[in-house]
Amino acid sequence: MKIAVDAMGGDLAPQAIVEGVIQAASELPSEARIVLIGRENIILDIFKQNNFTPVNIDIVHAEDVIEMGEHPTKALSQKPNSSIGIGFRLLKEKEVDIFCSAGNTGAMHVGALFSIKAIEGVLRPAIAGFVPQVGGGHSIMLDIGANADCKPEVLSQFGEIGSLFAQHTFQIDNPRVALMNIGEEEQKGSLTAQATYPLLKANKKINFIGNIEGKDLFNDKADVIVTDGFTGNILFKLGESLYDIMKKRGIQDDFIDQTNYESIGGSPIIGVNGNVMIAHGVSSPLAIRNMIGWAYKQVKSKAYQHIAQALN
Protein backbone atom coordinates (compact mmCIF):
# COMPACT_ATOMS: atom_id res chain seq x y z
CA MET A 1 0.00 0.00 0.00
CA LYS A 2 1.26 3.47 -0.87
CA ILE A 3 -0.05 6.52 0.98
CA ALA A 4 0.80 9.74 -0.86
CA VAL A 5 1.10 12.92 1.20
CA ASP A 6 1.45 16.44 -0.18
CA ALA A 7 4.45 17.88 1.69
CA MET A 8 3.74 21.42 0.49
CA GLY A 9 0.05 21.95 1.30
CA GLY A 10 -1.19 23.68 4.45
CA ASP A 11 -0.49 26.80 6.44
CA LEU A 12 2.37 25.12 8.33
CA ALA A 13 3.80 23.23 5.35
CA PRO A 14 6.24 21.81 4.65
CA GLN A 15 7.66 21.69 8.20
CA ALA A 16 4.57 20.38 10.05
CA ILE A 17 3.62 17.98 7.27
CA VAL A 18 7.03 16.35 7.03
CA GLU A 19 7.29 16.11 10.81
CA GLY A 20 3.87 14.45 10.93
CA VAL A 21 4.97 11.99 8.26
CA ILE A 22 8.09 11.20 10.28
CA GLN A 23 5.89 10.39 13.29
CA ALA A 24 3.50 8.28 11.25
CA ALA A 25 6.21 6.35 9.43
CA SER A 26 7.36 4.49 12.53
CA GLU A 27 3.81 3.39 13.37
CA LEU A 28 2.63 2.18 9.97
CA PRO A 29 2.20 -1.55 9.33
CA SER A 30 4.99 -2.94 7.17
CA GLU A 31 2.74 -3.38 4.13
CA ALA A 32 2.45 0.43 3.86
CA ARG A 33 4.86 3.04 2.49
CA ILE A 34 4.48 6.82 2.44
CA VAL A 35 5.08 8.74 -0.78
CA LEU A 36 5.98 12.31 0.12
CA ILE A 37 5.41 14.77 -2.72
CA GLY A 38 7.17 18.14 -2.75
CA ARG A 39 10.50 19.94 -3.08
CA GLU A 40 13.02 17.20 -2.47
CA ASN A 41 15.79 19.36 -0.97
CA ILE A 42 13.39 20.94 1.52
CA ILE A 43 12.01 17.55 2.56
CA LEU A 44 15.52 16.15 3.00
CA ASP A 45 16.50 19.18 5.09
CA ILE A 46 13.60 18.55 7.47
CA PHE A 47 14.57 14.88 7.70
CA LYS A 48 18.11 16.00 8.59
CA GLN A 49 16.90 18.53 11.20
CA ASN A 50 15.02 15.66 12.83
CA ASN A 51 17.98 13.23 12.55
CA PHE A 52 15.61 11.03 10.61
CA THR A 53 16.56 8.31 8.15
CA PRO A 54 13.60 7.29 6.01
CA VAL A 55 12.94 3.59 5.66
CA ASN A 56 9.39 3.35 4.41
CA ILE A 57 9.18 6.78 2.75
CA ASP A 58 9.71 7.60 -0.92
CA ILE A 59 10.08 11.17 -2.10
CA VAL A 60 8.57 12.33 -5.40
CA HIS A 61 9.92 15.72 -6.32
CA ALA A 62 7.40 18.44 -7.20
CA GLU A 63 8.72 21.79 -8.34
CA ASP A 64 5.54 23.83 -7.94
CA VAL A 65 3.08 24.56 -5.16
CA ILE A 66 -0.56 25.54 -5.47
CA GLU A 67 -1.07 28.27 -2.90
CA MET A 68 -4.11 28.44 -0.59
CA GLY A 69 -5.65 31.47 -2.31
CA GLU A 70 -5.30 30.28 -5.92
CA HIS A 71 -8.24 29.51 -8.18
CA PRO A 72 -8.48 25.68 -8.16
CA THR A 73 -9.13 24.97 -11.86
CA LYS A 74 -6.71 27.60 -13.12
CA ALA A 75 -3.95 26.55 -10.72
CA LEU A 76 -4.29 22.86 -11.60
CA SER A 77 -3.99 23.50 -15.34
CA GLN A 78 -1.16 26.02 -14.98
CA LYS A 79 0.82 23.97 -12.48
CA PRO A 80 0.80 20.33 -13.58
CA ASN A 81 4.03 19.86 -11.65
CA SER A 82 2.63 21.13 -8.39
CA SER A 83 2.50 18.67 -5.51
CA ILE A 84 -1.29 18.44 -5.87
CA GLY A 85 -1.06 17.99 -9.65
CA ILE A 86 1.49 15.20 -9.28
CA GLY A 87 -0.43 13.60 -6.41
CA PHE A 88 -3.53 13.18 -8.54
CA ARG A 89 -1.45 11.92 -11.49
CA LEU A 90 0.02 9.20 -9.28
CA LEU A 91 -3.42 8.38 -7.90
CA LYS A 92 -4.97 8.15 -11.35
CA GLU A 93 -2.16 5.88 -12.56
CA LYS A 94 -2.64 3.74 -9.44
CA GLU A 95 0.96 4.38 -8.42
CA VAL A 96 -0.44 5.26 -5.00
CA ASP A 97 -3.55 4.07 -3.12
CA ILE A 98 -4.57 7.33 -1.51
CA PHE A 99 -3.63 10.98 -1.84
CA CYS A 100 -3.73 13.27 1.20
CA SER A 101 -3.19 17.03 1.34
CA ALA A 102 -3.71 19.93 3.74
CA GLY A 103 -3.46 22.32 0.79
CA ASN A 104 -6.03 24.24 -1.26
CA THR A 105 -9.32 22.38 -0.61
CA GLY A 106 -10.86 23.57 -3.88
CA ALA A 107 -7.86 22.26 -5.83
CA MET A 108 -8.16 18.92 -4.02
CA HIS A 109 -11.84 18.66 -4.90
CA VAL A 110 -11.44 19.76 -8.51
CA GLY A 111 -8.30 17.64 -8.87
CA ALA A 112 -10.22 14.54 -7.77
CA LEU A 113 -13.10 15.27 -10.17
CA PHE A 114 -10.74 15.87 -13.12
CA SER A 115 -8.31 12.99 -12.52
CA ILE A 116 -9.89 9.92 -10.92
CA LYS A 117 -13.38 11.33 -11.56
CA ALA A 118 -16.72 10.68 -9.92
CA ILE A 119 -17.88 7.07 -9.71
CA GLU A 120 -20.37 6.37 -12.49
CA GLY A 121 -23.83 7.15 -11.17
CA VAL A 122 -22.60 9.51 -8.43
CA LEU A 123 -24.21 12.90 -8.98
CA ARG A 124 -21.86 14.88 -6.73
CA PRO A 125 -18.96 13.55 -4.69
CA ALA A 126 -18.95 14.96 -1.17
CA ILE A 127 -16.45 15.75 1.54
CA ALA A 128 -17.35 13.71 4.60
CA GLY A 129 -16.57 14.93 8.10
CA PHE A 130 -16.03 12.54 11.00
CA VAL A 131 -18.19 13.82 13.86
CA PRO A 132 -17.31 12.57 17.36
CA GLN A 133 -20.21 11.15 19.37
CA VAL A 134 -20.66 11.41 23.13
CA GLY A 135 -20.86 7.62 23.40
CA GLY A 136 -17.44 7.28 21.71
CA GLY A 137 -16.91 6.56 18.06
CA HIS A 138 -17.82 8.77 15.12
CA SER A 139 -20.63 9.51 12.74
CA ILE A 140 -19.95 10.80 9.28
CA MET A 141 -21.62 13.94 8.04
CA LEU A 142 -21.77 14.72 4.35
CA ASP A 143 -21.40 17.10 2.67
CA ILE A 144 -19.18 19.43 4.72
CA GLY A 145 -18.15 21.82 2.00
CA ALA A 146 -17.77 20.50 -1.54
CA ASN A 147 -21.32 21.41 -2.62
CA ALA A 148 -22.81 24.46 -0.94
CA ASP A 149 -26.10 24.04 -2.83
CA CYS A 150 -27.53 20.53 -3.18
CA LYS A 151 -30.61 19.24 -4.97
CA PRO A 152 -32.78 16.67 -3.14
CA GLU A 153 -31.52 13.87 -5.42
CA VAL A 154 -27.95 14.73 -4.48
CA LEU A 155 -28.73 14.75 -0.76
CA SER A 156 -30.56 11.47 -1.06
CA GLN A 157 -27.54 9.91 -2.73
CA PHE A 158 -25.30 11.24 0.05
CA GLY A 159 -27.35 8.98 2.31
CA GLU A 160 -26.51 5.99 0.16
CA ILE A 161 -22.80 6.57 -0.42
CA GLY A 162 -22.36 7.69 3.18
CA SER A 163 -24.03 4.52 4.39
CA LEU A 164 -21.69 2.35 2.31
CA PHE A 165 -18.68 4.29 3.58
CA ALA A 166 -19.75 3.95 7.23
CA GLN A 167 -20.42 0.27 6.75
CA HIS A 168 -16.98 -0.49 5.33
CA THR A 169 -14.75 2.03 7.10
CA PHE A 170 -16.39 1.93 10.52
CA GLN A 171 -17.66 -1.67 10.23
CA ILE A 172 -21.19 -0.64 11.17
CA ASP A 173 -23.90 -3.01 9.98
CA ASN A 174 -26.96 -1.25 8.62
CA PRO A 175 -25.82 2.30 9.52
CA ARG A 176 -28.54 4.67 10.72
CA VAL A 177 -28.94 7.44 8.13
CA ALA A 178 -30.58 10.72 9.20
CA LEU A 179 -31.39 14.02 7.54
CA MET A 180 -30.25 17.12 9.42
CA ASN A 181 -33.34 19.28 9.72
CA ILE A 182 -35.22 21.75 11.93
CA GLY A 183 -37.79 19.35 13.33
CA GLU A 184 -38.45 15.64 13.56
CA GLU A 185 -41.65 15.57 11.51
CA GLU A 186 -41.50 14.65 7.82
CA GLN A 187 -43.03 17.93 6.63
CA LYS A 188 -40.52 20.14 8.49
CA GLY A 189 -37.69 22.10 6.98
CA SER A 190 -36.53 24.05 3.97
CA LEU A 191 -38.08 23.23 0.60
CA THR A 192 -35.00 21.15 -0.17
CA ALA A 193 -35.18 19.21 3.10
CA GLN A 194 -38.90 18.60 2.60
CA ALA A 195 -38.24 17.20 -0.87
CA THR A 196 -35.30 15.10 0.33
CA TYR A 197 -37.14 13.28 3.12
CA PRO A 198 -39.39 11.13 0.87
CA LEU A 199 -36.45 10.22 -1.37
CA LEU A 200 -34.44 8.95 1.59
CA LYS A 201 -37.51 7.20 2.99
CA ALA A 202 -38.13 5.42 -0.32
CA ASN A 203 -34.54 4.22 -0.66
CA LYS A 204 -34.59 0.56 0.36
CA LYS A 205 -30.79 0.31 0.33
CA ILE A 206 -30.42 2.45 3.44
CA ASN A 207 -31.66 2.42 7.01
CA PHE A 208 -33.25 5.88 7.05
CA ILE A 209 -34.30 6.86 10.58
CA GLY A 210 -35.81 10.26 9.71
CA ASN A 211 -34.83 13.80 10.63
CA ILE A 212 -32.45 14.78 13.38
CA GLU A 213 -31.99 18.28 14.78
CA GLY A 214 -28.97 20.37 15.68
CA LYS A 215 -29.11 19.13 19.27
CA ASP A 216 -28.56 15.58 18.01
CA LEU A 217 -25.27 16.21 16.19
CA PHE A 218 -23.10 14.64 18.90
CA ASN A 219 -25.83 12.54 20.52
CA ASP A 220 -25.36 9.04 19.03
CA LYS A 221 -28.60 9.34 17.09
CA ALA A 222 -27.23 8.60 13.61
CA ASP A 223 -24.21 7.01 11.93
CA VAL A 224 -24.60 9.00 8.71
CA ILE A 225 -25.80 12.61 8.79
CA VAL A 226 -27.04 13.94 5.46
CA THR A 227 -26.84 17.67 4.82
CA ASP A 228 -25.79 20.19 2.18
CA GLY A 229 -22.22 21.48 2.12
CA PHE A 230 -23.30 24.87 3.46
CA THR A 231 -25.02 23.68 6.63
CA GLY A 232 -22.54 20.83 7.05
CA ASN A 233 -19.49 23.06 6.81
CA ILE A 234 -20.86 25.54 9.35
CA LEU A 235 -21.82 22.75 11.77
CA PHE A 236 -18.51 20.96 11.35
CA LYS A 237 -16.44 24.08 11.98
CA LEU A 238 -18.57 24.94 15.00
CA GLY A 239 -17.91 21.44 16.34
CA GLU A 240 -14.17 21.81 15.82
CA SER A 241 -14.19 25.16 17.66
CA LEU A 242 -15.34 23.56 20.91
CA TYR A 243 -11.91 22.13 21.64
CA ASP A 244 -10.20 25.52 21.43
CA ILE A 245 -12.92 27.22 23.45
CA MET A 246 -12.78 24.69 26.27
CA LYS A 247 -9.00 24.42 26.25
CA LYS A 248 -8.71 28.19 26.74
CA ARG A 249 -11.12 27.82 29.66
CA GLY A 250 -8.90 25.18 31.25
CA ILE A 251 -11.35 22.34 30.76
CA GLN A 252 -10.24 18.87 29.77
CA ASP A 253 -12.78 16.25 28.73
CA ASP A 254 -12.48 13.12 26.59
CA PHE A 255 -15.40 14.01 24.36
CA ILE A 256 -14.20 17.59 23.87
CA ASP A 257 -10.74 16.20 23.02
CA GLN A 258 -12.36 14.33 20.15
CA THR A 259 -13.68 17.61 18.71
CA ASN A 260 -10.03 18.67 18.24
CA TYR A 261 -9.44 18.51 14.48
CA GLU A 262 -6.07 16.90 15.19
CA SER A 263 -7.67 13.73 16.54
CA ILE A 264 -8.81 12.71 13.05
CA GLY A 265 -6.80 15.06 10.89
CA GLY A 266 -8.57 14.49 7.59
CA SER A 267 -11.87 14.28 5.73
CA PRO A 268 -12.30 11.88 2.78
CA ILE A 269 -13.92 12.79 -0.52
CA ILE A 270 -16.63 10.18 -1.00
CA GLY A 271 -17.99 9.23 -4.42
CA VAL A 272 -14.82 9.38 -6.50
CA ASN A 273 -12.89 6.52 -8.08
CA GLY A 274 -10.14 6.46 -5.52
CA ASN A 275 -9.11 7.51 -2.05
CA VAL A 276 -8.62 11.18 -1.36
CA MET A 277 -8.18 12.74 2.07
CA ILE A 278 -8.38 16.47 2.75
CA ALA A 279 -6.57 17.65 5.86
CA HIS A 280 -7.20 20.83 7.83
CA GLY A 281 -5.42 23.95 6.50
CA VAL A 282 -3.59 24.51 9.80
CA SER A 283 -2.57 20.87 10.15
CA SER A 284 -0.02 20.22 12.88
CA PRO A 285 2.37 17.23 12.88
CA LEU A 286 -0.05 15.36 15.19
CA ALA A 287 -2.97 16.00 12.81
CA ILE A 288 -0.94 14.70 9.86
CA ARG A 289 0.15 11.65 11.82
CA ASN A 290 -3.46 10.80 12.75
CA MET A 291 -4.67 11.50 9.21
CA ILE A 292 -2.19 8.96 7.87
CA GLY A 293 -3.57 6.39 10.31
CA TRP A 294 -7.08 6.99 8.98
CA ALA A 295 -5.79 6.95 5.41
CA TYR A 296 -4.43 3.45 6.01
CA LYS A 297 -7.82 2.30 7.36
CA GLN A 298 -9.64 3.84 4.45
CA VAL A 299 -7.52 2.07 1.86
CA LYS A 300 -7.93 -1.24 3.72
CA SER A 301 -11.72 -0.79 3.86
CA LYS A 302 -11.98 -0.66 0.05
CA ALA A 303 -14.89 1.72 0.63
CA TYR A 304 -14.75 3.37 -2.79
CA GLN A 305 -14.65 0.02 -4.58
CA HIS A 306 -17.71 -1.09 -2.58
CA ILE A 307 -19.53 2.14 -3.50
CA ALA A 308 -18.68 1.65 -7.20
CA GLN A 309 -19.92 -1.95 -7.06
CA ALA A 310 -23.14 -1.01 -5.31
CA LEU A 311 -23.98 1.74 -7.78
CA ASN A 312 -23.15 -0.20 -10.94
Next chain:
Amino acid sequence: MKIAVDAMGGDLAPQAIVEGVIQAASELPSEARIVLIGRENIILDIFKQNNFTPVNIDIVHAEDVIEMGEHPTKALSQKPNSSIGIGFRLLKEKEVDIFCSAGNTGAMHVGALFSIKAIEGVLRPAIAGFVPQVGGGHSIMLDIGANADCKPEVLSQFGEIGSLFAQHTFQIDNPRVALMNIGEEEQKGSLTAQATYPLLKANKKINFIGNIEGKDLFNDKADVIVTDGFTGNILFKLGESLYDIMKKRGIQDDFIDQTNYESIGGSPIIGVNGNVMIAHGVSSPLAIRNMIGWAYKQVKSKAYQHIAQALN
Protein backbone atom coordinates in the same frame (compact mmCIF):
# COMPACT_ATOMS: atom_id res chain seq x y z
CA MET B 1 -46.03 47.94 31.79
CA LYS B 2 -47.99 44.73 31.33
CA ILE B 3 -46.21 41.48 30.49
CA ALA B 4 -48.62 38.83 29.22
CA VAL B 5 -47.66 35.19 29.70
CA ASP B 6 -49.48 32.18 28.23
CA ALA B 7 -50.04 29.88 31.20
CA MET B 8 -51.10 26.97 29.01
CA GLY B 9 -48.28 26.74 26.41
CA GLY B 10 -45.33 24.37 26.69
CA ASP B 11 -44.66 20.72 27.50
CA LEU B 12 -44.67 21.40 31.25
CA ALA B 13 -47.58 23.87 31.24
CA PRO B 14 -49.42 25.08 33.17
CA GLN B 15 -47.47 23.98 36.28
CA ALA B 16 -43.96 25.11 35.24
CA ILE B 17 -45.21 28.31 33.62
CA VAL B 18 -47.22 29.47 36.61
CA GLU B 19 -44.39 28.58 39.00
CA GLY B 20 -41.98 30.59 36.83
CA VAL B 21 -44.37 33.52 36.91
CA ILE B 22 -44.57 33.28 40.71
CA GLN B 23 -40.76 33.48 40.88
CA ALA B 24 -40.59 36.39 38.45
CA ALA B 25 -43.37 38.37 40.12
CA SER B 26 -41.37 39.12 43.25
CA GLU B 27 -38.40 40.40 41.23
CA LEU B 28 -40.18 42.67 38.77
CA PRO B 29 -39.85 46.46 39.14
CA SER B 30 -43.01 48.03 40.51
CA GLU B 31 -43.97 49.60 37.19
CA ALA B 32 -44.56 46.10 35.73
CA ARG B 33 -47.48 43.68 36.15
CA ILE B 34 -47.86 40.17 34.76
CA VAL B 35 -51.01 39.18 32.90
CA LEU B 36 -51.39 35.42 33.10
CA ILE B 37 -53.63 33.96 30.39
CA GLY B 38 -55.22 30.54 30.81
CA ARG B 39 -57.77 28.49 32.74
CA GLU B 40 -58.41 30.56 35.82
CA ASN B 41 -59.24 27.72 38.23
CA ILE B 42 -56.06 25.84 37.30
CA ILE B 43 -53.91 28.94 37.73
CA LEU B 44 -55.50 29.67 41.13
CA ASP B 45 -54.91 26.07 42.18
CA ILE B 46 -51.20 26.37 41.42
CA PHE B 47 -51.06 29.67 43.34
CA LYS B 48 -52.67 27.86 46.28
CA GLN B 49 -50.28 24.88 46.07
CA ASN B 50 -47.44 27.38 46.30
CA ASN B 51 -49.08 29.37 49.13
CA PHE B 52 -48.84 32.34 46.83
CA THR B 53 -50.93 35.49 46.98
CA PRO B 54 -50.65 37.47 43.76
CA VAL B 55 -49.98 41.18 44.09
CA ASN B 56 -48.79 42.23 40.67
CA ILE B 57 -50.45 39.48 38.61
CA ASP B 58 -53.77 39.68 36.77
CA ILE B 59 -55.45 36.58 35.41
CA VAL B 60 -57.28 36.63 32.09
CA HIS B 61 -59.33 33.49 31.66
CA ALA B 62 -58.88 31.51 28.44
CA GLU B 63 -61.06 28.47 27.92
CA ASP B 64 -59.11 26.84 25.08
CA VAL B 65 -55.55 25.69 24.49
CA ILE B 66 -53.73 25.34 21.17
CA GLU B 67 -51.80 22.08 21.43
CA MET B 68 -48.18 21.68 20.29
CA GLY B 69 -49.03 19.52 17.27
CA GLU B 70 -51.89 21.61 15.88
CA HIS B 71 -51.76 23.39 12.54
CA PRO B 72 -51.04 27.05 13.43
CA THR B 73 -53.42 28.87 11.07
CA LYS B 74 -56.27 26.41 11.52
CA ALA B 75 -55.91 26.34 15.31
CA LEU B 76 -55.86 30.13 15.60
CA SER B 77 -59.06 30.56 13.57
CA GLN B 78 -60.86 27.66 15.29
CA LYS B 79 -59.80 28.64 18.81
CA PRO B 80 -60.14 32.42 19.18
CA ASN B 81 -60.51 31.88 22.92
CA SER B 82 -57.31 29.94 23.29
CA SER B 83 -54.61 31.46 25.48
CA ILE B 84 -52.56 32.30 22.37
CA GLY B 85 -55.58 33.77 20.56
CA ILE B 86 -56.43 35.96 23.56
CA GLY B 87 -52.78 36.93 24.09
CA PHE B 88 -52.51 38.36 20.61
CA ARG B 89 -55.88 40.11 20.95
CA LEU B 90 -54.66 41.86 24.09
CA LEU B 91 -51.36 42.70 22.39
CA LYS B 92 -53.09 44.12 19.33
CA GLU B 93 -55.41 46.24 21.49
CA LYS B 94 -52.36 47.44 23.44
CA GLU B 95 -53.84 46.06 26.65
CA VAL B 96 -50.44 44.43 27.21
CA ASP B 97 -46.92 45.45 26.15
CA ILE B 98 -45.52 42.04 25.32
CA PHE B 99 -46.89 38.53 24.85
CA CYS B 100 -44.79 35.50 25.82
CA SER B 101 -45.55 31.83 25.27
CA ALA B 102 -43.79 28.47 25.38
CA GLY B 103 -46.60 27.00 23.28
CA ASN B 104 -46.92 26.12 19.60
CA THR B 105 -44.14 28.15 17.88
CA GLY B 106 -45.93 28.15 14.55
CA ALA B 107 -49.08 29.55 16.17
CA MET B 108 -47.00 32.24 17.88
CA HIS B 109 -45.41 33.23 14.59
CA VAL B 110 -48.63 33.16 12.58
CA GLY B 111 -50.52 34.86 15.43
CA ALA B 112 -48.04 37.73 15.40
CA LEU B 113 -48.26 38.14 11.62
CA PHE B 114 -52.08 38.08 11.64
CA SER B 115 -52.68 40.29 14.70
CA ILE B 116 -50.02 42.97 15.20
CA LYS B 117 -48.62 42.29 11.72
CA ALA B 118 -45.20 42.91 10.20
CA ILE B 119 -43.81 46.42 10.42
CA GLU B 120 -44.35 48.23 7.13
CA GLY B 121 -41.34 47.58 4.95
CA VAL B 122 -40.29 44.40 6.77
CA LEU B 123 -40.23 41.56 4.25
CA ARG B 124 -40.20 38.72 6.78
CA PRO B 125 -40.17 38.99 10.55
CA ALA B 126 -37.62 36.65 12.13
CA ILE B 127 -37.16 34.78 15.38
CA ALA B 128 -33.92 35.99 16.94
CA GLY B 129 -31.85 33.73 19.16
CA PHE B 130 -29.56 35.09 21.86
CA VAL B 131 -26.20 33.37 21.41
CA PRO B 132 -23.82 33.44 24.40
CA GLN B 133 -20.29 34.63 23.66
CA VAL B 134 -17.12 33.38 25.32
CA GLY B 135 -16.22 36.92 26.40
CA GLY B 136 -19.58 37.25 28.19
CA GLY B 137 -22.67 38.90 26.80
CA HIS B 138 -24.72 37.76 23.84
CA SER B 139 -24.97 38.13 20.10
CA ILE B 140 -28.28 37.78 18.34
CA MET B 141 -28.68 35.38 15.46
CA LEU B 142 -31.59 35.73 13.07
CA ASP B 143 -33.46 33.87 11.77
CA ILE B 144 -33.54 30.77 13.98
CA GLY B 145 -36.63 29.14 12.58
CA ALA B 146 -39.43 31.34 11.29
CA ASN B 147 -38.24 31.28 7.66
CA ALA B 148 -36.46 28.11 6.57
CA ASP B 149 -35.87 29.50 3.08
CA CYS B 150 -34.78 33.12 2.74
CA LYS B 151 -34.13 35.31 -0.31
CA PRO B 152 -31.01 37.51 -0.25
CA GLU B 153 -33.15 40.65 0.24
CA VAL B 154 -34.72 39.07 3.31
CA LEU B 155 -31.34 38.10 4.77
CA SER B 156 -29.98 41.56 4.09
CA GLN B 157 -32.90 43.09 5.98
CA PHE B 158 -32.28 40.72 8.90
CA GLY B 159 -28.94 42.51 9.19
CA GLU B 160 -30.70 45.85 9.49
CA ILE B 161 -33.49 44.94 11.90
CA GLY B 162 -31.11 42.80 13.94
CA SER B 163 -28.70 45.70 14.19
CA LEU B 164 -31.43 48.03 15.48
CA PHE B 165 -32.54 45.40 17.99
CA ALA B 166 -28.99 44.83 19.28
CA GLN B 167 -28.43 48.57 19.52
CA HIS B 168 -31.51 49.20 21.63
CA THR B 169 -31.86 45.99 23.67
CA PHE B 170 -28.17 45.35 24.30
CA GLN B 171 -27.11 49.03 24.16
CA ILE B 172 -24.37 48.27 21.63
CA ASP B 173 -23.30 51.24 19.52
CA ASN B 174 -22.77 50.39 15.89
CA PRO B 175 -23.29 46.61 16.28
CA ARG B 176 -21.05 44.39 14.16
CA VAL B 177 -23.22 42.56 11.62
CA ALA B 178 -21.86 39.39 10.01
CA LEU B 179 -23.14 36.84 7.52
CA MET B 180 -22.81 33.18 8.61
CA ASN B 181 -20.99 31.49 5.75
CA ILE B 182 -18.48 28.79 4.81
CA GLY B 183 -15.49 31.03 4.25
CA GLU B 184 -14.39 34.57 4.90
CA GLU B 185 -14.03 35.68 1.30
CA GLU B 186 -16.88 37.57 -0.39
CA GLN B 187 -17.33 35.00 -3.18
CA LYS B 188 -17.72 32.03 -0.80
CA GLY B 189 -20.89 30.20 0.02
CA SER B 190 -24.23 29.04 -1.31
CA LEU B 191 -25.79 30.99 -4.16
CA THR B 192 -27.99 32.75 -1.59
CA ALA B 193 -25.04 33.69 0.63
CA GLN B 194 -23.09 34.93 -2.38
CA ALA B 195 -25.99 37.14 -3.40
CA THR B 196 -26.55 38.39 0.15
CA TYR B 197 -23.00 39.59 0.80
CA PRO B 198 -23.07 42.56 -1.63
CA LEU B 199 -26.48 43.65 -0.31
CA LEU B 200 -25.20 43.74 3.26
CA LYS B 201 -22.00 45.44 2.14
CA ALA B 202 -23.94 48.15 0.29
CA ASN B 203 -26.22 48.90 3.24
CA LYS B 204 -24.84 52.07 4.80
CA LYS B 205 -27.15 51.80 7.84
CA ILE B 206 -25.27 48.83 9.25
CA ASN B 207 -21.71 48.02 10.28
CA PHE B 208 -21.21 44.95 8.09
CA ILE B 209 -17.98 43.16 8.97
CA GLY B 210 -18.23 40.41 6.33
CA ASN B 211 -18.60 36.64 6.63
CA ILE B 212 -18.04 34.61 9.75
CA GLU B 213 -17.74 30.82 9.90
CA GLY B 214 -19.17 28.15 12.18
CA LYS B 215 -16.11 28.35 14.41
CA ASP B 216 -16.92 31.99 15.13
CA LEU B 217 -20.43 31.45 16.51
CA PHE B 218 -19.40 31.86 20.16
CA ASN B 219 -16.18 33.78 19.51
CA ASP B 220 -17.13 37.45 20.03
CA LYS B 221 -16.71 38.19 16.34
CA ALA B 222 -20.15 39.67 15.68
CA ASP B 223 -23.06 41.24 17.55
CA VAL B 224 -25.62 40.31 14.90
CA ILE B 225 -25.36 37.03 13.00
CA VAL B 226 -27.39 36.88 9.79
CA THR B 227 -28.55 33.49 8.55
CA ASP B 228 -31.60 31.70 7.17
CA GLY B 229 -34.01 29.98 9.57
CA PHE B 230 -32.79 26.53 8.52
CA THR B 231 -29.10 27.02 9.28
CA GLY B 232 -29.88 29.26 12.25
CA ASN B 233 -32.24 26.78 13.88
CA ILE B 234 -29.78 23.91 13.53
CA LEU B 235 -26.90 26.00 14.91
CA PHE B 236 -28.99 27.36 17.77
CA LYS B 237 -30.19 23.92 18.85
CA LEU B 238 -26.66 22.54 18.63
CA GLY B 239 -25.52 25.40 20.86
CA GLU B 240 -28.26 24.67 23.40
CA SER B 241 -27.29 20.98 23.46
CA LEU B 242 -23.82 21.75 24.83
CA TYR B 243 -25.13 22.41 28.34
CA ASP B 244 -26.82 19.00 28.59
CA ILE B 245 -23.83 17.20 27.09
CA MET B 246 -21.35 18.79 29.50
CA LYS B 247 -23.64 18.51 32.52
CA LYS B 248 -23.96 14.76 31.95
CA ARG B 249 -20.16 14.62 31.78
CA GLY B 250 -19.91 16.37 35.15
CA ILE B 251 -18.38 19.54 33.77
CA GLN B 252 -19.34 22.96 35.06
CA ASP B 253 -18.23 26.10 33.24
CA ASP B 254 -19.63 29.63 33.17
CA PHE B 255 -19.74 29.82 29.39
CA ILE B 256 -21.37 26.39 29.06
CA ASP B 257 -23.93 27.48 31.68
CA GLN B 258 -24.90 30.29 29.34
CA THR B 259 -25.70 27.77 26.58
CA ASN B 260 -28.44 26.40 28.86
CA TYR B 261 -31.71 27.54 27.26
CA GLU B 262 -32.99 28.38 30.75
CA SER B 263 -30.49 31.22 31.14
CA ILE B 264 -32.37 33.34 28.59
CA GLY B 265 -35.62 31.45 28.30
CA GLY B 266 -37.04 33.17 25.24
CA SER B 267 -36.46 34.38 21.70
CA PRO B 268 -38.15 37.54 20.38
CA ILE B 269 -39.87 37.84 17.03
CA ILE B 270 -38.22 40.83 15.37
CA GLY B 271 -39.92 42.88 12.67
CA VAL B 272 -43.50 42.90 13.95
CA ASN B 273 -45.49 45.82 15.38
CA GLY B 274 -45.14 44.77 18.98
CA ASN B 275 -43.21 42.64 21.42
CA VAL B 276 -43.52 38.88 21.17
CA MET B 277 -41.33 36.37 22.97
CA ILE B 278 -41.23 32.67 22.15
CA ALA B 279 -40.07 30.40 24.96
CA HIS B 280 -38.62 26.91 24.66
CA GLY B 281 -41.19 24.10 24.44
CA VAL B 282 -39.80 22.36 27.54
CA SER B 283 -39.62 25.58 29.56
CA SER B 284 -38.96 25.08 33.26
CA PRO B 285 -39.95 27.59 35.97
CA LEU B 286 -36.41 29.03 35.87
CA ALA B 287 -36.60 29.49 32.09
CA ILE B 288 -39.94 31.31 32.41
CA ARG B 289 -38.62 33.48 35.20
CA ASN B 290 -35.58 34.52 33.15
CA MET B 291 -37.70 35.03 30.04
CA ILE B 292 -39.89 37.49 31.95
CA GLY B 293 -36.76 39.42 32.94
CA TRP B 294 -35.76 39.71 29.28
CA ALA B 295 -39.33 40.59 28.32
CA TYR B 296 -39.17 43.54 30.71
CA LYS B 297 -35.89 44.71 29.13
CA GLN B 298 -37.29 44.33 25.66
CA VAL B 299 -40.33 46.47 26.37
CA LYS B 300 -38.13 49.12 28.01
CA SER B 301 -35.80 49.19 25.01
CA LYS B 302 -38.63 50.18 22.63
CA ALA B 303 -36.77 48.14 20.01
CA TYR B 304 -39.76 47.54 17.76
CA GLN B 305 -40.73 51.21 17.80
CA HIS B 306 -37.15 52.11 16.81
CA ILE B 307 -37.24 49.57 13.98
CA ALA B 308 -40.57 50.96 12.73
CA GLN B 309 -39.18 54.50 12.84
CA ALA B 310 -35.99 53.57 11.02
CA LEU B 311 -37.81 51.77 8.22
CA ASN B 312 -40.51 54.39 7.67
